[in-house]
Amino acid sequence: MDLFSVRKRLDEIDAQLLDLFCERMRLAAEVAAAKKETGRAVFDPAREREKLAAVADRAPDALVPQAVALFSLLMSMNKAEQMRILAAGDPQGAAEDARAALKPADEPFPAxxxxxxxxxxxxxxxxxxxxxxxxxxxxxxxxxxxxxxxxxxxxxxxxxxxxxxxxxxxxxxxxxxxxxxxxxxxxxxxxxxDHNLLAKPGARLEDIREVWSHEQAIAQCAGYLERLGVRVHVCENTAQAAEAVARAERDDVAALSSRACAGLYGLDVVDEDVQDSDNNxxxxxxxxAEPEIYAGATRASLMLTVSHEPGSLYRVLERFYALGINLVKLESRPIPGRDFEFVFYFDLDCPVSAPSFIELLNSLGDVCERYWYFGSYTEVL
The missing domain is CATH 3.40.190.10 (Periplasmic binding protein-like II)
Incomplete structure (x- = not known):
């Protein structure tokens, strides 16, 4: 077959696939109604394993990974649609909370x-x-x-x-x-x-023996401090470190702090921009305490926990992918008292009014144990 004929055949197959996909998604409403009536969960892991195993058995060996990935995505989109249908109008759902927290378009962020x-x-x-x-x-x-x-x-x-x-x-x-x-x-x-080394008026850089600051500032200037050969002392805050240096009865201590603190506490800048990275x-x-969402919010933050079993986090990430939502941050933290189990924090790049985002909030309960929606907001650069 020539290229034109191959492309024509591909277009015919794609048209059939699209019709079948749409029919499959329409059946989600019937599945959701049946599950609601019987009280069954949207996610049926045994049924999903059986389906994927059957796909793997029928597909040619060379196409098994692609076939399993395709049908896994199809099932994820179908489950998301079921959850959207079941959660629609739920007064206690996260999507309804987001709608209730959304401020009028003409109400600006407080000055x-x-x-x-x-x-x-x-x-x-x-x-x-x-x-x-x-x-x-x-x-x-x-x-x-x-x-x-x-x-x-x-x-x-x-x-x-x-x-x-x-x-x-x-x-x-x-x-x-x-x-x-x-x-x-x-x-x-x-x-x-931009961290600066602040000391009492008249102090010289070569006289500094000890540097005080917050642990984050110390970490951001670790290389510089090592080269300087000084002891470090952790304070509650970079500004508190500057204040403490100003009160100290020593001339060999300095603070890692902002340039503004030099004027505030009567200190000299003995070295400037000392952070290890200029892109700091x-x-x-x-x-x-209460949710507030202002017009133009495009960033959202979530916290969720998943079951301690293979593939649990993958199902969450698959849902983001299926809905076309961009994930910009993923952070994990251990859950106290639960060995090797974690809570996950996500930052998403998605307008709060986007249908895909509302669908995500309505369908997350199917792929995690529990979750908390911190809100949608604007990030000022």
Missing amino acids: RASVACQGVEGAYSQIAASRLFRLPSITFFASFDGVCRAVRDGLVRYGVLPIENSTAGSVNAVYDLLAAYRFHIVRSIRLKI YTRFVVIS
Whole structure:
């Protein structure tokens, strides 16, 4: 056969495949109705194994992997459609929560708000808050947990917390707190971080014997500190480190902190931009006790757990793929008290109003043990 004839035949086969696919998806409604009536779960692992085994038996040996992958995807899309049908109108579903939290299109993100930050004036969290809000009323707390308790107790409307760094990775303590408090993310920002070595006026770089800072800043400047040959001391916050150096009765200590802290605490910059990578960004999130979704939100965050069995995470990822949703972050954390079991955090690039996203929220319960939708939001760059 010549190329034209081959392509014509392929088009004919594709047309048949499309008709059969559409018919298969239409049957999902009947399957969903039958399962609802009998109380059976959408995901039937025994039935799925039998189907895939039958596919493998019928396919030529050279095409078994492709055939199994194709039918696995078909079944995933069918299950997602069943879940969408069963979850439609569920007042307690995550999709309905997202719709209820969506603000009117003409309501902007607040310019003024009460905000909790960890540290003291000059901390990177405060700098992030000042970029996120035009006129924030900031209250400082000694720890990340203090920020969360302030939001939980209604002392402030929002909290601003660092969640990941391009050099040092995720801030695991914040992920654990998000899971514990079940907060909602309403905004995020990527802040360029330039660490500076701050010391008392007149101090010289060669005189510095000890450097104080937050553990994340220390990790981001690990190579520099090793070359400097100094001892390191971990503080609660980079700004608190600068404040402590200013109060110290020693001239051989310095703080890794922002340039703004030099002016705030009367210190000199003895070395600037000392982070190991020039591409050093920290992502901060705005958290709230109640869900708030503003127009234009394109990023979403989820937390979920899966059963401890082969293929459980694959079924989740397959659902993202089947719905055409872009996964931009996957983070795992051990579940306390459960050996070798993990909770997974996902960041997705998908508009909150996209039908595929609503379908995902309605169908996730089929592929995981439980999940929590942190919210959809805009990330400020």
